[in-house]
Amino acid sequence: xxxxxxxxxxxxxxxxxxxxxxxxxxxxxxxxxxxxxxxxxxxxxxxxxxxxxxxxxxxxxxxxxxxxxxxxxxxxxxxxxxxxxxxxxxxxxxxxxxxxxxxxxxxxxxxxxxxxxxxxxxxxxxxxxxxxxxxxxxxxxxxxxxxxxxxxxxxxxxxxxxxxxxxxxxxxxxxxxxxxxxxxxxxxxxxxxxxxxxxxxxxxxxxxxxxxxxxxxxxxxxxxxxxxxxxxxxxxxxxxxxxxxxxxxxxxxxxxxxxxxxxxxxxxxxxxxxxxxxxxxxxxxxxxxxxxxxxxxxxxxxxxxxxxxxxxxxxxxxxxxxxxxxxxxxxxxxxxxxxxxxxxxxxxxxxxxxxxxxxxxxxxxxxxxxxxxxxxxxxxxxxxxxxxxxxxxxxxxxxxxxxxxxxxxxxxxxxxxxxxxxxxxxx
Numbered sequence: 001x002x003x004x005x006x007x008x009x010x011x012x013x014x015x016x017x018x019x020x021x022x023x024x025x026x027x028x029x030x031x032x033x034x035x036x037x038x039x040x041x042x043x044x045x046x047x048x049x050x051x052x053x054x055x056x057x058x059x060x061x062x063x064x065x066x067x068x069x070x071x072x073x074x075x076x077x078x079x080x081x082x083x084x085x086x087x088x089x090x091x092x093x094x095x096x097x098x099x100x101x102x103x104x105x106x107x108x109x110x111x112x113x114x115x116x117x118x119x120x121x122x123x124x125x126x127x128x129x130x131x132x133x134x135x136x137x138x139x140x141x142x143x144x145x146x147x148x149x150x151x152x153x154x155x156x157x158x159x160x161x162x163x164x165x166x167x168x169x170x171x172x173x174x175x176x177x178x179x180x181x182x183x184x185x186x187x188x189x190x191x192x193x194x195x196x197x198x199x200x201x202x203x204x205x206x207x208x209x210x211x212x213x214x215x216x217x218x219x220x221x222x223x224x225x226x227x228x229x230x231x232x233x234x235x236x237x238x239x240x241x242x243x244x245x246x247x248x249x250x251x252x253x254x255x256x257x258x259x260x261x262x263x264x265x266x267x268x269x270x271x272x273x274x275x276x277x278x279x280x281x282x283x284x285x286x287x288x289x290x291x292x293x294x295x296x297x298x299x300x301x302x303x304x305x306x307x308x309x310x311x312x313x314x315x316x317x318x319x320x321x322x323x324x325x326x327x328x329x330x331x332x333x334x335x336x337x338x339x340x341x342x343x344x345x346x347x348x349x350x351x352x353x354x355x356x357x358x359x360x361x362x363x364x365x366x367x368x369x370x371x372x373x374x375x376x377x378x379x380x381x382x383x384x385x386x387x388x389x390x391x392x393x394x395x396x397x398x399x400x401x402x403x404x405x406x407x408x409x410x411x412x413x414x415x416x417x418x419x420x421x422x423x424x425x426x427x
Contacts (some may be wrong), residue, residue: 001025001400002395002425004235007223008251009402010038011199012399013176014206015067015418016249016322017215020425027215028245030042030238032222032383039371040411042080045322046286050198053282053369054324056295059182061412064202068195071205076196080315081189082295086152087354089301092228097188100318111148118143119340120274128171128406138155139170155300160309160328161278164377171406172378179407192295194316199411214231226250226396228263233395242366247395249421253277253373254400261398264391271387275402279336280374283325283347286365289312290321291355304350320364323351332370375409376402397421 001024006013009031017027036043039053057064057077068074084096101112103344131139135410137157140149157165185191197199210217218238225237226248235244252260255277258269291297295314299306310324325347329336337345344366352358379385382405389399399421404413 003245004028004247004249004425005030005223005247006249006251008038008268009033009036009217009219009222009227010251011040011206011414013038013201013249014203014210014249016251016422017139017210017217017418018067018071018206019419019422020249021210021213021215023422023425025247025425027210027245029210029217029221029234030221030223031217033387034220036217036219037200037203038382039311039409040199040203040376042198042203043367045207045284045367046284046316048086048320048322050284050312050318050322051200052284053280053371053374054312054313054326055194055411057189057195057411058179058245060179060182060192061193061410062269063416064222064412066417068202068205070203071209072082073119073201073205076201077193077314078098078196079191079193081185082192082315083190083293084292084296085295087293087299087301087304088151090353092297093292094294096190099188106151106296107148111145111237113359115144115148115152119177119181122174122177125174125178128174130286131170132383134170135166136170136173137166139174149301152298156298156307159305160334160375161377162330164278164330164379166380167377169378169380169382171380172382172408175406176408179268188371192315195337198316201260202411215414223260225259226261226263226362226393228393228396231394233393241401244255245395247425248397249418249425250396250398254398254402255326255373257398261391261393261396263393266393268387271385274385276377278328278371278375278377279331279370279372280329281327281343281368282371283327283344284365284367284369285323285325285348285351285363287321287351287358288362288364289341289355291323291351291358297354299354301353306347306350309351309354325351326338338371341407344368352393375402376405378402378405382406390424391416395426397424 227234298308313322
């Protein structure tokens with residue numbers, strides 16, 4: 001069996017470790033953070049244990065369900081009837097079901113028909129090859145019309161992707177629509193899931209499985225370099241020295257790869273360098289009263305520089321009202337360097353605009369979390385731009401959230417790719 005180093009203790013790295021140990025390999029996980037879980041990690045939010053970055057589960061997330069059953073926590077899945085809305089120019093409109101679409105006053109009957117037909121078709125698609133070469137703007141405009149794109153999509157794209165907004169893959173957007181569209185109790189009711197106790201239940205179960213099966217998890221330990229000899233993995237270098245391994249599975253963000261794996265070919269390094277990412281400032285508020293009855297609210301209002309908010313307590317019971325406000329943007333954007341206090345004040349002002357009954361006294365806790373590499377930019381034909389998971393160095397596999405394409409970031413894709421990489425380790 002092989003001696004494997006796994007870089008990163010997010011969901012993908014932990015899943016890879018779990019499955020590699022089941023196959024009989026010797027496994028050590030290295031994580032730069034002081035806690036495992038990556039974007040699924042929890043923190044203490046005024047006595048509430050909650051994710052730093054919100055997560056939800058869809059009914060199509062089979063890899064998550066299979067892993068939870070393996071770990072003995074399959075009974076922790078909970079399903080909730082959820083609703084979404086659009087906030088457009090000062091008014092809230094329910095969204096996400098045929099009745100809401102028919103009642104929506106800002107679109108003509110023909111616009112509604114074209115939008116509804118397109119959304120329904122995405123849930124039935126088996127492949128998105130036919131639109132892989134299109135950008136999302138052109139695809140949505142072709143299927144739904146320019147007025148519908150301007151009303152429902154343009155500002156969301158502009159306030160998430162900024163200078164990349166006009167070059168986002170149609171396949172990537174359509175796959176997101178399919179995943180959400182298939183997570184329904186009926187055509188009239190969306191249904192999303194959560195893990196009772198939060199994602200730390202899954203993280204803790206994976207950590208327990210890894211340690212009980214002889215694996216090691218070294219927290220606060222960044223790998224500085226993957227070492228190779230004669231084209232094969234030889235080990236990893238950390239601050240305390242060198243450890244020998246014959247396989248490495250890297251799950252760290254691709255912007256770090258060229259430095260960590262400096263023995264890769266120039267062609268591989270160029271491919272990694274061409275992958276762009278945007279960052280996120282994810283704000284979390286604990287409130288005495290709700291902002292709205294909706295789980296997800298998209299925003300199209302010139303006064304509000306946000307594409308949407310997530311009222312998490314409308315999915316997972318949390319006692320107080322918990323609202324996530326994600327600011328996605330390139331880290332070069334001036335706003336990304338704002339202080340926590342300044343960005344939290346701005347966003348809470350937006351929440352008070354959406355619900356004028358909110359006052360400053362209703363805010364009991366507020367924090368901001370930041371990631372520089374939170375969301376890969378996936379242009380048309382992105383699949384052809386990705387390097388191979390198995391690199392030119394024998395024994396070195398590399399994947400991060402980019403490799404979920406055309407799927408978006410999610411625990412389900414993390415555990416699927418982690419399992420696949422563990423299975424592909426050469427003995």
